[in-house]
Amino acid sequence: xxxxxxxxxxxxxxPEIMSASIRVLDALDCGFTYEYVEAGLNALDQHGDLLPEAxxxxxRRNRVALKGPLTTPVGMGFRSINVTLxxxxxxxxxxxxxxxxxxxxxxxxxxxxxxxxxNTEGAYLAADALLSEDGNTAESKMVITRKGxxxxxxxxxxxxxxxxxxxxxxxxxxxxxxTVSGLFLDVSREVAKDxxxxxxxxxxxxxxxxxxVMDPQLFDVIVTTNLFGDIISDxxxxxxxGLGLAPGANIGKEVAIxxxxxxxxxxxxxxxxxxxxxxxxxxxxxxxxxxxxxxADRLHxxxxxxxxxxxxxxxxxxxxxxTDSFADAIISRL
Ligand SMILES: NC(=O)c1ccc[n+]([C@@H]2O[C@H](COP(=O)([O-])OP(=O)(O)OC[C@H]3O[C@@H](n4cnc5c(N)ncnc54)[C@H](O)[C@@H]3O)[C@@H](O)[C@H]2O)c1
Numbered sequence: 001x002x003x004x005x006x007x008x009x010x011x012x013x014x015p016e017i018m019s020a021s022i023r024v025l026d027a028l029d030c031g032f033t034y035e036y037v038e039a040g041l042n043a044l045d046q047h048g049d050l051l052p053e054a055x056x057x058x059x060r061r062n063r064v065a066l067k068g069p070l071t072t073p074v075g076m077g078f079r080s081i082n083v084t085l086x087x088x089x090x091x092x093x094x095x096x097x098x099x100x101x102x103x104x105x106x107x108x109x110x111x112x113x114x115x116x117x118x119n120t121e122g123a124y125l126a127a128d129a130l131l132s133e134d135g136n137t138a139e140s141k142m143v144i145t146r147k148g149x150x151x152x153x154x155x156x157x158x159x160x161x162x163x164x165x166x167x168x169x170x171x172x173x174x175x176x177x178x179t180v181s182g183l184f185l186d187v188s189r190e191v192a193k194d195x196x197x198x199x200x201x202x203x204x205x206x207x208x209x210x211x212x213v214m215d216p217q218l219f220d221v222i223v224t225t226n227l228f229g230d231i232i233s234d235x236x237x238x239x240x241x242g243l244g245l246a247p248g249a250n251i252g253k254e255v256a257i258x259x260x261x262x263x264x265x266x267x268x269x270x271x272x273x274x275x276x277x278x279x280x281x282x283x284x285x286x287x288x289x290x291x292x293x294x295x296a297d298r299l300h301x302x303x304x305x306x307x308x309x310x311x312x313x314x315x316x317x318x319x320x321x322x323t324d325s326f327a328d329a330i331i332s333r334l
């Protein structure tokens with residue numbers, strides 16, 4: 001039976017990169033059926049609801065979704081739909097790999113890092129967020145649990161073992177955030193004991209950022225809490241040539257939602273110059289998740305070769321092409 005994928009095209013550059021990516025997936029002949037559903041600003045326009053029940057029902061039924069970026073306005077207003085989806089489907093591990101690719105003008109070669117970010121708790125959930133009536137004081141509660149820390153760390157070590165990686169670094173701020181980051185570190189250390197075959201390192205988040213930009217080869221798999229993981233994974237994207245090359249998977253027990261690290265990029269939306277590769281590399285993760293490794297490898301190879309030969313690639317990679325020409329170049333190699 002063919003796999004049905006729920007597709008959320010998203011806002012900003014979302015529809016541009018999604019249609020290019022679906023063309024590539026069709027050329028790969030995966031036999032997927034796509035169920036297009038809305039979320040975010042498009043859903044609000046069309047259905048008066050940021051996250052319609054039909055969208056949730058589709059994801060629940062298909063258990064796999066490919067999602068474009070959704071805009072979340074800064075300041076007070078509606079809550080992030082991305083955060084809401086991760087919470088609703090209990091997508092506890094956000095897996096964000098970056099790899100150096102020949103043909104990119106990045107500062108380093110040989111970077112190969114996977115950030116595993118806790119995705120359902122911590123600062124991102126902003127529990128009990130309040131702004132005082134006079135607008136002078138803001139507060140927000142950060143909750144970290146043993147369960148959340150345990151399962152995301154275990155996911156990171158299992159991933160390391162499955163993919164023959166050598167090291168997991170626990171990234172924290174337990175010296176200052178003694179309760180919330182302290183609990184994450186204590187629990188993660190306990191989990192690490194179950195994986196004697198994998199080296200476990202610990203690093204404070206600020207030092208991690210410095211070492212990442214000076215000596216990224218020190219890192220292999222990183223596991224950390226929600227906000228730190230968000231920042232570190234963008235930093236890692238910068239190490240390999242930018243957000244146009246950074247994919248991501250939100251993994252839960254029942255459902256997985258695949259989305260690139262980047263946002264809706266309002267500064268380039270509508271110009272058809274967005275790099276589709278972050279979403280296509282996200283599709284590679286989705287294919288692996290669906291145990292379609294042969295197609296995953298073929299797609300990854302076609303993306304890598306297109307970039308190495310700098311064939312019709314987008315301006316973020318200093319190319320002269322656009323979203324569609326980049327997708328065509330990848331299709332020609334499939
Ligand atoms: N998962 C998500 O849906 C998600 C993730 C991050 C941000 N956002 C939202 O996106 C909106 C814009 O956020 P932002 O501007 O801070 O971050 P962004 O990731 O959208 O853009 C940051 C920079 O990277 C560039 N960029 C991003 N993706 C690119 C691509 N595929 N090709 C070429 N260049 C690319 C943009 O042009 C911009 O200069 C905000 O509303 C934010 O909340 C959504």
